Amino acid sequence: MLQQQKQIKFSNYSELYDLLVPQDHLLRSITELVDFSFVYDELKDKYCSYNGRMAEDPIRMFKYLLLKTIYSISDVDVVKRTLTDLSFKYFLGLCPEETNLIDPSLLSKFRRQRLKDTKIMDMLIKKTVCVALEKGIIQSKRFFVDATHSLSRSNSVNATDYLTYQMEQTTRIVHSINESFKLPELPDLHRLSEKKKFPVVLSTAVDYVAAVEAAPPLVAMPAVSERLNLLKEIIADAKIRYVTSKDPDARIGHKTKSRSFFGYKTHLVMSEERIIVAADVTSGEADDGKMLERLVEKTEENGVEIDTILGDTAYSSKANLDMINDKNENENKDIKLCSPLNPVISNGTRKGATFDYNKDAGMFVCPAGHMAVSRSKPQQKTNVPGKYHNPVIVFSFDVERCKVCPLREGCYKPGAKKKTYSVRVLANTHKKQMEYEKTSEFVYLQRKRYMIEAKNAELKNVFGYDRAMSYGLASMELQGAMAIFAANLKRIIRIM
Template structure:
């Protein structure tokens, strides 16, 4: 028999909010495993102690933000509307069924005026990592690093040409020292010191969000983006570092500084790292060797002009510090440039009549030049790591760690787009998203 639903729901029921939240709800597990008491002490200095109107509880404020990042709610106004009707959200925030929910403007103004100029987001992220370490979910032995792009809140058609300071690699001082030693070893005069005036380059600068960068990469969309350089620990996929740059910064530039930051902040004793081909540079491989870290880095085939010899066909002889071309001619050392590359030149008299000249060089002076970095030995040793059994096992874990972390962030936590404009605000979004992912991982593993 078909029954009609009563037109109104006026029945009074005596329930507690705790009864309405399922025992296996994610927020129950997070509340059980994550200690949020540190937030109050962390932000105490950002509030006036004895003046002004009573403030919204900062712990509740950040738990509100975490709900938004956990469930991919991009709008703060929508977040408040969801809290009004979601019993689990109210329970997590310690609000009763009839308690008033904070206004969206209170949430946004606190974020903009009180927290955006501080490092509170970084400190919260670090504390969540420390809590994971205390639960033995982080080893700090094997780390995986990669970057992903977030589409900036900017129209890719609105830009101007501008001069920007060129990105500075964090190992330039060591490179200059190595170049000077190499030139002296070969009887060359030292190069003059680098200009103290920073190098600049012409870029496309967004008129909507000047902090974003115009990204041009193979297989990636073109436009204004930010890059999140993220590191994930091998044991339980806990994110241990988040660093945001504009979209036109190469992955390798901030890597060593961020690696050192993790070792100092968390006391990691890193034994190995897994990286993709974007990090396969002489500076990175030398830096890993100096830190006694086993680097497993993917290989990318270099660009090659059809009809020419491959560079690998020119054999290097370490004993004589020279190259030998496919036709047997010796290329001798000529100089070492500021970027750390040794130049080896052939004898133009022999090249001019060589039958394979068209496959080797079309230089008007009939001279072939081959370059070799002063730290090329480090690259060769790092390249051999990926061919070992241990190296294959380490690299195979990349897709299960950092790549999966990015996939979850984009699929479940609204990570495809930057919610805000400006690098500091986007960095806050990235840190809060990563902290939410870590909280979720801790809760699911420990609750």
């Protein structure tokens, strides 16, 4: 239950704040800049209004989380430091002599219970954008768009190795109860290539489960049934993706053809004043370009007018160019998309295609998340002498994965020795954008893209956004919201 009226505490030592907390201190500046009552208005429905003991002030709890982000410390350390740091006490609205602080575990409950099912990222970004607009800081109509990756808290485990490990553990438990019980022998993987190991292990695991379930007395044992249920879950998960992890929402993304990461992506829109005006968090395999329309909508909802969007080749797809053109025609605007065309994406892909193009790796990714292993040079194919069709680029996929893919129906023909995906290069589709690329304005604007790369580095190196602090997409969104909120506030204070 929340207090209906805020209690004002008087202290004989309040003058210490004026003496020991400088006027230009970051926490004093944030306190004077932001009215945190919006946190109370947003979260008051998360508390019971008539029952239960008095809850900790949600504004103060939120400020604890902000301190954690700004100073990159743990729950325990932020409470411990508050006991001796007057700047922390000033920011939290505590008396200098206050020693009765919260238990650090309350911060975890606050994150999981009070901030659950709230659009925390949109709320915090909108608040900082409103402050920046009120102070006259955001004046430019040019905005940068980019995506930065964050690693999952836990590493991914190869499904082949994990299935083998779980079968070994199940064997140990079954034989501890009945030494004579016969189970399928684990396959010898040393002579198999990496591509052929997974189908063999997966088939063995399925036979393994069937063999144990055929013996009801064994399944009735709690130790065996628990291990067997776990093995079933791993098999079901392995059929969908080739890696497993404690983080259920993290996925494999690709930075280059040979370099991947396991985690999440944060898609950002930043003004020329280096204020982040919109953001969204997705799993690591998400296509950067497909997020542009959603980011533009969020930017406009925050009260910002867009004139130019600057991005890399991931945002120059035909769908995005058409979206900008439609927006200009329907809403009488003149938005420019300053994004270099990609030799493949620039010319349009197949209509209705569900394959996504990864601009970092230069490869297509199928709906199951598997990346093409090779691509051909542009080829001109025609059966009519003297006639030439538009060039076609052929992307080849690992057929061994396609054979056991749960989405193979309608995509992979049983018995086929290869799986390819062809894209026709339509050189005339983006003629207008190609002409724009040759202008001095385009070249000048592209030179400014370093700004958002610097902002990505700041979020990771200063606010610890290079790795997730907890599991799940919701936790990643909260971490991103706090990091962006802190970064925006610091930038506003610096400009002022």
